Amino acid sequence: MPHSTIQVQPPLEFIPPNFKPLVRQGTKLMLPWWLKFQTSIADIQVDNLETLAQLYQSFHQGKTRFLMAFRHPSADDPFCIGYMIWYLLPKLAKQKGITLPSLLHYHFIFDRGIPLWAGNCIGKWYSYLGGSSIHRGKLDRQGLKSARELFAHGSLPMMAAPEGATNGHNEKVSLLEPGIAQMGFWCVEDISKASRSEEVFIVPVGIQYKYLDEPWKNLEKLLTRLEKDSGLSPGTENLSDQEKLAPSKLYQRLLRLGGYLLGKMENFYRQFYHRELPELIQESSSQQPLTDDQVNENINTRLNTLLNVALEVAEEYFHIHPKGNLIDRCRRLEQAGWDFIYREDIENLATLSPVDRGLANRLAQEANLRMWHMRLVESFVAVSSKYVKEKPTVERFADITLLIWDMINRIKGGNPLKRPRLGKQRVQMTVGEPISVSQRWEAYQTKRRTAISDLTQDLQNSLERMIQS
Numbered sequence: 270m271p272h273s274t275i276q277v278q279p280p281l282e283f284i285p286p287n288f289k290p291l292v293r294q295g296t297k298l299m300l301p302w303w304l305k306f307q308t309s310i311a312d313i314q315v316d317n318l319e320t321l322a323q324l325y326q327s328f329h330q331g332k333t334r335f336l337m338a339f340r341h342p343s344a345d346d347p348f349c350i351g352y353m354i355w356y357l358l359p360k361l362a363k364q365k366g367i368t369l370p371s372l373l374h375y376h377f378i379f380d381r382g383i384p385l386w387a388g389n390c391i392g393k394w395y396s397y398l399g400g401s402s403i404h405r406g407k408l409d410r411q412g413l414k415s416a417r418e419l420f421a422h423g424s425l426p427m428m429a430a431p432e433g434a435t436n437g438h439n440e441k442v443s444l445l446e447p448g449i450a451q452m453g454f455w456c457v458e459d460i461s462k463a464s465r466s467e468e469v470f471i472v473p474v475g476i477q478y479k480y481l482d483e484p485w486k487n488l489e490k491l492l493t494r495l496e497k498d499s500g501l502s503p504g505t506e507n508l509s510d511q512e513k514l515a516p517s518k519l520y521q522r523l524l525r526l527g528g529y530l531l532g533k534m535e536n537f538y539r540q541f542y543h544r545e546l547p548e549l550i551q552e553s554s555s556q557q558p559l560t561d562d563q564v565n566e567n568i569n570t571r572l573n574t575l576l577n578v579a580l581e582v583a584e585e586y587f588h589i590h591p592k593g594n595l596i597d598r599c600r601r602l603e604q605a606g607w608d609f610i611y612r613e614d615i616e617n618l619a620t621l622s623p624v625d626r627g628l629a630n631r632l633a634q635e636a637n638l639r640m641w642h643m644r645l646v647e648s649f650v651a652v653s654s655k656y657v658k659e660k661p662t663v664e665r666f667a668d669i670t671l672l673i674w675d676m677i678n679r680i681k682g683g684n685p686l687k688r689p690r691l692g693k694q695r696v697q698m699t700v701g702e703p704i705s706v707s708q709r710w711e712a713y714q715t716k717r718r719t720a721i722s723d724l725t726q727d728l729q730n731s732l733e734r735m736i737q738s
Contacts (some may be wrong), residue, residue: 275637277629280613281381281404283411284392286419288399293374296398297355300348308345311481311693313352317700321353322362322369324472324703328426329370334456334467335703336420336427337375338449339474340442340732341435346476347377349696350428376419377428378403381412382603386685399425405433406604420452421459427452431728433596436651437672439477439664442732443651444596450724453706454713473701473728475735483663484692485514491670491689492522498677501529516661523657523669524564530673531571534579544578561658568654576649579642586639595650602643609636641679648675660738667691699735704728 304310327333339350354373362369377395381402384392392402401419403412420427429452431445449471456469496503503522505513512518538544559567577591580598584591587605591598610633615621621629652672657665674689704727713720 275610275630275634277615277618277626277633278611279615279618281607281611283409283415284381284384284396284400284402285415286376286399286401287396288374288376288425289397290372292394292397293372293399296351296394300351300355304348304352308348309690309692309694310345310349310478310696312695313349313357313698314695315353315357315698315700318353318357318361319365319367320703321472321700322358322365322367324470325358325369325373325426326362326367332467333470334420334426334460335470335472336429336449336453336456337472337474338429338431338728338732340476340735341430341432342437342439342476343478344435345478345696346430346435349476349698350474353698374399375426375428376401376423378412378416380405380434381409382607404604404607406600406602406607416452417455417459420456421463431725431732433600434647437648437675438651438656438668439479440660440668440736441651441653441656442729442736444594445725445729445732446596447721447725449728450706450721453724454710454717454720457707457710457713469706470703471706471724471728472703473731473735475697475699475701475732477697477699477735477737478664478694479697480663480667480691481693481695484667485516485519485663487689487691488663488666488670489513489519491674491691492519492526495670495673495677496522496526498681499526499530499533501526516666519666520561520657520661523666524561524568524654526673527568527654528564530676531568531575534575535571538575538578538582542578542582544582546574546578565654565658572649572652572654576646579646583639583642587636595646599643599647599650602640606636606640606643609633644679645676648672648679697737699737701731701735704731 304313321337324333324335328335337350339346354375358373359369361367376399379395379400379402381404383395395402401412401415403409403416416427416429419425429449431449432443433446436443453469453471460467460469493503493505505518505522508518535546539546576595580595580602581591583602584598587602589598589601589605592601612618612629615629618626618629649672652669657669671688671691675685678685678687704724706724709720709724712723
């Protein structure tokens with residue numbers, strides 16, 4: 270996609286919550302239609318929903334405050350959450366005789382970058398639904414202040430994704446960011462200062478997608494398309510349809526495609542960005558073919574090296590020193606790019622001379638191009654070549670194949686919203702055991718970093734335990 274249309278913009282403004290019940294009601298009425306015609310979701314089921322009903326009841330009674338921390342494998346997750354709260358929760362409460370408020374809803378935190386690719390109307394819609402924006406790559410004091418205020422004093426519970434972004438894996442949780450734990454302790458502190466006594470909880474919510482009918486045929490077609498886009502011959506001309514769909518054959522093709530794309534990207538960075546990437550041996554010294562485990566190890570090593578190099582290319586342009594894990598580095602690069610496009614140092618863009626505006630536009634265009642490297646990495650930070658081998662289910666095959674589609678689509682300049690749908694899915698959600706933040710307050714007062722780390726790890730463990738085989 271050409272980037273000549275990228276132009277300098279005024280600073281990104283904070284999008285505050287501006288909850289409008291009528292917008293919530295309209296969204297609720299539209300949701301079943303959206304799920305049916307705009308997603309692959311055919312069914313949503315929730316385990317342990319009674320726990321959430323009891324929490325909503327106690328929240329309404331002024332006994333608790335809580336934040337629902339949900340797994341974020343897919344862009345469809347928010348629709349599933351809305352359906353759970355607006356449709357399944359009141360139905361369950363009625364069956365169990367649990368009294369709930371007439372307005373069942375929640376405040377939520379959303380990435381300020383979403384309206385940039387989804388449209389400004391999405392930012393307004395999220396605001397009217399009670400959402401509050403946050404900049405992921407910097408200390409967003411206004412966004413943090415808003416989220417803190419909503420958690421401690423808002424009229425609705427909170428919702429947030431502790432992974433920070435989708436990771437594309439149904440059965441793998443990315444490392445959680447510590448912000449959710451910190452917000453929990455802030456809530457305890459603010460309630461204490463207000464001389465109130467509500468107990469504060471963080472509630473893990475698992476989300477997992479399962480295909481109703483295993484779409485091996487559609488998966489094979491997508492793999493063939495990706496091979497063709499990559500310039501790689503599928504090599505399946507002499508195979509029967511049944512042989513083409515064999516998981517073992519698909520796995521070999523997936524490994525082959527992954528290795529081929531890695532080689533292509535390695536050469537890209539060697540030739541055009543003058544990076545030194547190791548030439549890894551494709552066969553063992555005895556000239557015997559590599560085993561699957563050796564191929565996996567080879568791919569993992571090469572992928573990690575390539576991701577690091579791609580980030581270095583962008584970091585050098587923005588003069589950012591590499592620090593932290595890949596996700597941390599992506600966040601800082603994203604913010605650096607935004608600083609060059611959404612200029613806080615220019616008071617009024619209208620007063621710029623044509624030359625100054627032209628230079629500012631050129632800077633914005635180049636920053637956007639440099640961020641492209643970061644976007645590639647962002648899609649692959651959670652990828653492991655062993656993910657499919659450990660359990661070669663159609664869901665895991667689909668996870669990795671669709672991530673490869675994301676990468677190829679990004680290289681081609683395609684629309685990321687046009688992700689292929691392989692088949693109808695059932696969504697399995699699980700409400701986990703609430704984690705009391707209030708009971709950890711004393712530990713937080715003694716050693717803050719340790720308390721935040723321990724709470725984050727316990728939340729991570731809880732979300733991982735909810736993954737169903």
